[in-house]
Structure formats: structure tokens, C-alpha cells
Amino acid sequence: MSLRQSHTARRAAKIAVPQPLVAAPADAVEEAHAVAALVPPEVRVRMIAEAAYYRAELRGFEPGHDFEDWIEAEAEIDRLIAVEQLVAS
Numbered sequence: 001m002s003l004r005q006s007h008t009a010r011r012a013a014k015i016a017v018p019q020p021l022v023a024a025p026a027d028a029v030e031e032a033h034a035v036a037a038l039v040p041p042e043v044r045v046r047m048i049a050e051a052a053y054y055r056a057e058l059r060g061f062e063p064g065h066d067f068e069d070w071i072e073a074e075a076e077i078d079r080l081i082a083v084e085q086l087v088a089s
Contacts, residue, residue: 038081047077 039047051073052066059065 038085044077044081048073051076 048070052069055069055073056062056065
């Protein structure tokens with residue numbers, strides 16, 4: 001494992017994943033689990049964190065939108081993974 005990879009792995013491990021305030025519908029949970037199974041969890045979390053960071057950057061890092069950024073980034077990454085799976089099959 002290179003120095004850069006180990007640093008990235010440590011950063012991904014430190015990322016706090018926001019917990020939803022309300023329960024998601026059962027269909028959405030099943031879909032999320034199916035999508036998440038296509039990519040290792042640590043890679044998916046790193047992708048979501050990076051997408052959430054760029055969302056915050058576009059807004060000028062205005063405070064108070066962390067959860068919203070994370071949820072939107074998670075949906076975006078899951079859609080991208082699902083599309084990639086469709087293209088590959």
C-alpha cells in the first residue's frame with residue numbers, strides 16, 4: 001500500500017457518517033443495500049465524502065448544510081454506481 005493510499009484510507013475511516021433523522025421507506029433501503037453491495041463500503045464512503053465536500057465548496061462552505069450535502073452526495077453516488085452497473089451488464 002502506497003503512502004497516498006494509506007493516508008486516503010485513514011481519512012476515509014475518520015469520516016463521520018451522518019445518521020438519518022427519519023426512517024427511509026423499505027424500498028429505498030433495499031435499493032441502497034443493493035447499490036452499496038457493488039462497491040466496497042470504504043470506497044463508497046470515500047466517494048460520498050468527496051462529493052459532499054465539492055457540494056460544500058460550491059456553496060462557499062456555508063455552515064449548517066453538512067447533513068444535506070451528505071444525503072445529496074450519497075444519492076448521487078448511488079445513482080452513479082447503479083448506472084455503471086447497468087452499463088456493465
